[in-house]
Amino acid sequence: MEEQLRVGLIGAGPWATAVHAPGIADHPGTRLASVWARKPEAAARIAAVHGADVASSPDELLSGVDAVAFAVPPEVQAEIATRAAEAGRHLILEKPIASTVEDAERLASAVERAGVASLVLLTRRYAPETKELLAQLHRTGGWTGADAQWLSGALLDGPYSHSPWRHERGALHDLGPHVFDLLDVALGRITDVTAATVSATGLWRLIFAHEGGATSSVTMSMTVPLRPPVAEVTVYGEHGYRRLSTSGTSAQDCYTLLLDDFVAMVHSGTVEHPLDVRRGLHLQRIIALAGDRAGG
Numbered sequence: 001m002e003e004q005l006r007v008g009l010i011g012a013g014p015w016a017t018a019v020h021a022p023g024i025a026d027h028p029g030t031r032l033a034s035v036w037a038r039k040p041e042a043a044a045r046i047a048a049v050h051g052a053d054v055a056s057s058p059d060e061l062l063s064g065v066d067a068v069a070f071a072v073p074p075e076v077q078a079e080i081a082t083r084a085a086e087a088g089r090h091l092i093l094e095k096p097i098a099s100t101v102e103d104a105e106r107l108a109s110a111v112e113r114a115g116v117a118s119l120v121l122l123t124r125r126y127a128p129e130t131k132e133l134l135a136q137l138h139r140t141g142g143w144t145g146a147d148a149q150w151l152s153g154a155l156l157d158g159p160y161s162h163s164p165w166r167h168e169r170g171a172l173h174d175l176g177p178h179v180f181d182l183l184d185v186a187l188g189r190i191t192d193v194t195a196a197t198v199s200a201t202g203l204w205r206l207i208f209a210h211e212g213g214a215t216s217s218v219t220m221s222m223t224v225p226l227r228p229p230v231a232e233v234t235v236y237g238e239h240g241y242r243r244l245s246t247s248g249t250s251a252q253d254c255y256t257l258l259l260d261d262f263v264a265m266v267h268s269g270t271v272e273h274p275l276d277v278r279r280g281l282h283l284q285r286i287i288a289l290a291g292d293r294a295g296g
Contacts, residue, residue: 003029004028004029004030004031005029005030005031005066005067005090005262005263005266006031006033006034006064006065006066006067007024007030007031007032007033007065007066007067007068007069007092008033008034008035008036008055008061008062008064008065008067008068008069008089009021009024009032009034009035009036009046009052009068009069009071010036010037010058010061010068010069010070010071010072010076010077010080011037011070011071011072012035012037012039012042012043012045012046012071013037013042013071013072013163014159014160015071015094015159015160016037016046016071017045017046018159018251018252019071019251019252019255020069020071020092020255021035021046021049021050022050022252023252023255023256023259024050024069024259025050025051025052026256027256027259027260027263029259029260029263030067030259030262030263032050032051032052033052033053033064033065034047034052034053034054034055034060034061034064034065035047035052035053035054035055035061036054036055036056036057036058036060036061037072038072040054040056043055058080058083058084059083062083062084062087062089065089066089066090066266067089067090067091067092067117067262067266068080068081068084068089068090068091068092069091069092070091070092070093070094071094072094073099073163073164073165074094074096074097074098074099074165074169074173075098075099075103075165077093077094077097077098078097078098078099078103078104078106078107079103081093081097081107081110082103082106082107082110085107085110085111085113085114085116085118086110086113086114087114088114088116089116090116090117090118090262090265090266091111091116091117091118091119091277092118092119092121092258092262093118093119093120093121093277093280094120094121095120095121095122095177095178095280095283096173096176096177096280096283096284096287097120097277097280097281097283097284098280098284099169099173100284100288101281101284101285101288104280104281104284104285105281107277107280107281108277108278108280108281111271111276111277115271116271117262117265117266117270117271117273117276118271118273118276118277119258119261119262119265119273119275119276120177120275120276120277120279120280121255121258122177122178122181122275122279123178123251123254123255124178124182124244124246124254125181125182125185125274125275126249126254126255126257126258126261126275127248127249127253127254127257128249128257129244129248129249130182130244133242133244134185134186136242137186137235137242140239142237142238142239143186143187143214143235143236143237143238143239144213144214144215144236144237144238145187145214145215145216145217145235145236145237146183146186146187146214146216146217146233146234146235146236147216147217147218147219147233147234148179148182148183148216148217148218148219148220148232148233148234149218149219149220149230149231149232150171150175150178150179150218150219150220150221150229150230150231150232151219151220151221151224151226151229151230151231152175152221152222152224152226152229152230152231153222153223153224153225153226153227153229154166154174154222154229155167155170155202155222155223156222156223156225157225166222170198170202170204170222171202171204171220171221171222172198172204172287172290172291173287174222175220175222176204176220176283176286176287176290177280177283177287179218179220179233180208180218180283180286180287181279181283182233182244183208183210183216183218183233184210184282184283184286185274186233186235186244187210187212187214187216187235188210188211188212188214189210189211189282190208190209190210190216190286191209191210191211192208192209192289193206193207193208193209193286193289193290193293194207194208194209194215194293195207195293196290196291196293196294197294198294201221201223202221202222202223203219203220203221203223203224204218204219204220204221204290204294205217205218205219206218206290206293208286214237231245231246232244232245232246261273
């Protein structure tokens with residue numbers, strides 16, 4: 001393996017263009033080697049900017065890289081990522097990692113059998129301010145509850161408003177992994193969804209039970225025309241309350257920090273990380289349970 005990881009990019013939409021491609025191309029430990037997308041012209045645009053090849057198929061891309069980064073709908077990611085793991089390629093996965101628990105389990109099993117590195121792009125978890133707050137919460141303890149609000153108009157306007165899978169699956173699948181992950185790591189593992197409702201306009205309200213007896217609530221939507229969007233988690237208990245906001249480290253800088261961890265994992269042969277594919281599988285199960293509780 002070259003000192004600089006050859007990374008292939010699957011997908012060429014707005015997120016791939018703004019975050020994945022420049023992040024991989026600019027990082028000292030990675031090189032954007034190849035791009036594949038269902039729209040070849042979109043892949044060609046990214047490849048031209050960053051000096052990468054354009055692959056004619058996912059299999060062609062897999063044949064010439066050490067690792068694969070994904071920026072495609074979850075059902076597409078799960079199928080190709082499973083094949084990539086079976087081919088021994090390391091994985092940078094988007095959330096959710098699949099569209100169903102069964103597909104997520106197959107992907108996680110393939111990663112484990114192959115012994116490859118994997119990281120899930122739960123963006124805020126790589127931010128230094130998030131790590132610092134979570135460390136403080138764990139040091140002090142005594143936190144009994146949390147409330148999360150994640151509200152935006154992303155499906156009404158903007159770069160992701162024309163995304164079919166986001167319109168189909170809504171906030172539960174797109175915002176849910178970020179929110180659930182933060183609550184889970186702040187209060188303890190989510191063990192149950194005790195209540196879940198979703199309105200006709202896509203407004204979700206959920207209540208979680210956590211290990212140790214804590215509870216949390218979530219309100220989230222992608223159809224509320226707020227500028228700027230609201231994205232925050234408030235944790236409370238015997239030491240008062242702490243608030244985590246998504247302002248601070250940019251998504252691009254968070255991705256660079258992800259790549260720092262990813263490169264270190266690959267070169268050291270490490271395959272376990274708090275945000276590896278198993279984390280994605282845990283979140284997939286919470287998504288499925290929330291959907292069931294809300295009546296499908």
